[in-house]
Amino acid sequence: MPIIISTYGGSNSNSYVSLVDATSYIGASKIFFDDWTLNSTVQEMALVQATRDIDGRNWLGNQWFYYQMLEFPRVPPGAVFPYGTVSRAEPDQTFVNLTETDEYQRKMKLRVAFATCEQAFWRLRNGGFLSHREAQFQGIRSQGRSLRFSESFSYGDPDQVLCAEAWDLLRYYRGTPRVLRGDAGSSTRVG
Numbered sequence: 001m002p003i004i005i006s007t008y009g010g011s012n013s014n015s016y017v018s019l020v021d022a023t024s025y026i027g028a029s030k031i032f033f034d035d036w037t038l039n040s041t042v043q044e045m046a047l048v049q050a051t052r053d054i055d056g057r058n059w060l061g062n063q064w065f066y067y068q069m070l071e072f073p074r075v076p077p078g079a080v081f082p083y084g085t086v087s088r089a090e091p092d093q094t095f096v097n098l099t100e101t102d103e104y105q106r107k108m109k110l111r112v113a114f115a116t117c118e119q120a121f122w123r124l125r126n127g128g129f130l131s132h133r134e135a136q137f138q139g140i141r142s143q144g145r146s147l148r149f150s151e152s153f154s155y156g157d158p159d160q161v162l163c164a165e166a167w168d169l170l171r172y173y174r175g176t177p178r179v180l181r182g183d184a185g186s187s188t189r190v191g
Contacts, residue, residue, distance in 0.1 A: 050119035122163035
């Protein structure tokens with residue numbers, strides 16, 4: 001039974017990409033993709049976890065739909081709604097058409113889907129374990145190790161880790177945490 005619901009902007013979605021599309025992308029972009037050829041349940045779990053990893057970050061703008069489950073799609077920075085004739089409640093055919101014709105939304109959808117594939121593949125390749133993130137959450141500020149080669153690591157505050165390929169794809173949408181004070185009608189940005 002499939003566990004992935006990948007409606008872009010959907011109210012019950014749990015992944016940015018379907019298993020079929022992810023397998024197609026990974027098969028076409030990875031030379032050594034043996035880690036991806038596990039059973040489909042493990043692949044789907046990796047895609048859902050990769051989506052959670054992406055959603056754990058701060059992104060520019062606001063969510064597109066009021067009821068969307070995931071962080072993407074996002075409203076373009078500086079855009080004021082109504083943005084065309086697209087409903088803000090849930091994805092409809094007008095929104096699907098927009099993601100195919102609007103360059104910003106088309107690229108966002110592709111980049112997020114590809115970043116999800118990259119993150120899922122990276123997690124499977126590393127056995128789902130992120131040693132540096134675990135060290136950060138244990139309070140380790142720096143560590144070193146050596147056998148024949150020496151390497152050392154220094155950490156700041158704990159941070160959600162995305163693989164380099166996913167970060168590269170999503171760098172256009174990276175945001176910073178904001179604190180808003182006041183009511184919805186007259187809020188003031190702090191920081």
